Amino acid sequence: MQASGINVLFLGRNFARLIEGLWVTMRISLLAVLLSIPLGILLGMFMTLRHPLAKAVSRVYLEFVRIMPQLVLLFIAYFGVTRAFGWNWSADFSAVLVFTLWGTAEMGDLVRGALQSIPKHQYDSAAALGMTKWQTFAHIILPQTLRRLLPPTINLTTRMIKTTSLVVLIGITEVLKVGKQIIDVNRFAYPTASLWVYGAVFILYFLACWPISLLARTLEKRWR
Amino acid sequence: MKYNFIQKIAALSLSAVLAVGALASCSGSDSKVSGSDNSGSNGQTKASYRTVDEIKESGKVVIGVFSDKAPFGYVDENGKYQGYDVYFAERIGKDLGVDVEYVSTDPASRVEYAATGKVDIVLANFTVTEERAEKVDFALPYMKVKLGVVSPDSAVVKSIDDLKDKTLIVVKGTTAETYFEKNEPDVKLQKYDEYADAYNALLQGRGDAFSTDNTEVLAWAIVNPGYTVGIDALGSADTIAPAVQKGNASLLNWLNDEIKALGEENFFHADYEATLASVYGSAANPDNLVVEGGVVD
Numbered sequence: 001m002q003a004s005g006i007n008v009l010f011l012g013r014n015f016a017r018l019i020e021g022l023w024v025t026m027r028i029s030l031l032a033v034l035l036s037i038p039l040g041i042l043l044g045m046f047m048t049l050r051h052p053l054a055k056a057v058s059r060v061y062l063e064f065v066r067i068m069p070q071l072v073l074l075f076i077a078y079f080g081v082t083r084a085f086g087w088n089w090s091a092d093f094s095a096v097l098v099f100t101l102w103g104t105a106e107m108g109d110l111v112r113g114a115l116q117s118i119p120k121h122q123y124d125s126a127a128a129l130g131m132t133k134w135q136t137f138a139h140i141i142l143p144q145t146l147r148r149l150l151p152p153t154i155n156l157t158t159r160m161i162k163t164t165s166l167v168v169l170i171g172i173t174e175v176l177k178v179g180k181q182i183i184d185v186n187r188f189a190y191p192t193a194s195l196w197v198y199g200a201v202f203i204l205y206f207l208a209c210w211p212i213s214l215l216a217r218t219l220e221k222r223w224r
Numbered sequence: 225m226k227y228n229f230i231q232k233i234a235a236l237s238l239s240a241v242l243a244v245g246a247l248a249s250c251s252g253s254d255s256k257v258s259g260s261d262n263s264g265s266n267g268q269t270k271a272s273y274r275t276v277d278e279i280k281e282s283g284k285v286v287i288g289v290f291s292d293k294a295p296f297g298y299v300d301e302n303g304k305y306q307g308y309d310v311y312f313a314e315r316i317g318k319d320l321g322v323d324v325e326y327v328s329t330d331p332a333s334r335v336e337y338a339a340t341g342k343v344d345i346v347l348a349n350f351t352v353t354e355e356r357a358e359k360v361d362f363a364l365p366y367m368k369v370k371l372g373v374v375s376p377d378s379a380v381v382k383s384i385d386d387l388k389d390k391t392l393i394v395v396k397g398t399t400a401e402t403y404f405e406k407n408e409p410d411v412k413l414q415k416y417d418e419y420a421d422a423y424n425a426l427l428q429g430r431g432d433a434f435s436t437d438n439t440e441v442l443a444w445a446i447v448n449p450g451y452t453v454g455i456d457a458l459g460s461a462d463t464i465a466p467a468v469q470k471g472n473a474s475l476l477n478w479l480n481d482e483i484k485a486l487g488e489e490n491f492f493h494a495d496y497e498a499t500l501a502s503v504y505g506s507a508a509n510p511d512n513l514v515v516e517g518g519v520v521d
Contacts, residue, residue: 011301012300012301012302012303013301013302013303014301017303075333075336078342079333079336079337079339079340079342082272082340082341082342083339083340086272088272088341088342168328168330169330169332169333169417170333171288171327171328171329171333171337171342173291173328177291177292177328180292180418180420180421181291181292181298181299182301183292183420184292184293184294184298184419184420185292185294185298185299185300185301187294187420187423187444187447188294188447188448191427191448194420194424
């Protein structure tokens with residue numbers, strides 16, 4: 001009777017379009033991740049400052065970004081900024097900006113936690129061995145911090161990749177939206193297309209996130 | 225004490241990053257703000273719209289359309305935009321003498337697109353409502369619709385009373401959502417962001433019925449055996465029109481003249497034949513949907 005929905009994936013340029021959509025997803029999320037990690041490390045160090053102003057500033061920033069849904073942030077950056085100030089930021093720029101702000105906040109908190117989890121005696125022992133502050137940081141604190149940071153950072157990265165599906169609401173056609181377009185066009189001819197298309201999207205997301213997990217595993221083994 | 229070194233690095237680098245960011249945003253904003261001041265001098269809001277002359281000069285018109293709502297606006301298997309709205313958009317581009325750049329919009333974001341001038345024109349099956357007209361300027365209509373309700377054959381919803389204590393699926397930001405919220409508070413609404421999700425929800429039985437424009441549900445029911453449109457004309461007749469940013473009189477007037485001129489050649493009937501006829505088949509009379517020259521009788 002009905003043609004199988006899997007054919008939909010190979011109609012015209014559909015498969016190439018899905019790959020292009022995945023590229024859009026990866027371009028935005030990886031750019032945001034690459035910016036978030038160094039900025040987040042700086043923020044995390046800033047958060048460990050004892051200065052009350054530094055604490056207040058980082059606290060407000062962290063809570064603001066963490067409490068606001070990313071969708072609201074996207075709308076503010078894309079439409080709100082244009083409305084309020086007349087600055088016409090492109091959708092791509094708004095998306096990278098919002099995901100970098102979010103990633104930096106989350107990464108900052110992870111770094112803060114990792115830094116504070118290093119026991120005080122590590123600093124004391126290093127001092128007793130006559131190490132300078134820089135030596136202590138570079139040889140004692142940093143390696144331990146990085147090891148502790150690896151798993152949560154990978155978590156954050158894959159979470160950011162998946163959350164970029166929200167950018168469709170500011171007009172960016174990423175992999176999930178391409179999937180929905182394909183399903184919609186074929187909803188009459190191939191009613192079962194959604195299963196296959198969502199399945200393909202699932203595999204594409206998996207293929208995108210899997211190498212990152214592998215990299216993390218390799219690094220963890222090497223650092224053990 | 226132990227953190228002193230880290231603190232110094234952190235404070236220094238963070239302030240450097242902040243300073244660079246502040247500088248960049250300041251210098252970026254200067255040019256943009258002065259630009260928008262010029263164009264917005266005759267409007268009261270911060271306008272970023274482009275006049276017809278500016279569009280012609282730039283060589284392209286930016287039009288917001290649906291990309292997953294066949295047969296009005298969708299993307300075919302070759303990645304090309306198609307549909308009733310797109311057919312009209314192509315003609316607008318041709319008559320302006322410019323290329324058309326499509327932006328994919330969703331029901332929940334299309335008002336913002338027009339209101340902020342992110343696109344020149346929104347042609348996304350946009351029903352004219354008073355509420356929306358406060359935020360955007362609508363040109364003359366090119367289509368008219370009422371609401372329809374589609375439900376499974378096993379439990380056809382034939383009137384609003386049938387919907388009491390049942391779950392109705394709607395898409396966020398559509399007229400159906402507003403209508404039921406305002407007039408039928410007893411009906412439980414289940415809201416989705418996108419059409420594809422809403423249809424899947426109905427197919428999976430997550431709700432008892434789905435309501436949106438009657439054109440849409442009629443077309444869907446024809447190709448989905450087992451589903452019937454029990455209510456095919458609910459609410460008042462709504463018109464569908466292009467929208468531009470509030471205050472963009474230049475483009476609005478051009479669109480109105482265009483729609484009047486196209487009425488003389490029965491353009492929207494041709495559009496119907498090209499894009500909708502095959503979907504509605506004999507079930508619909510084009511005169512019930514198409515509006516020529518902006519005149520709704």
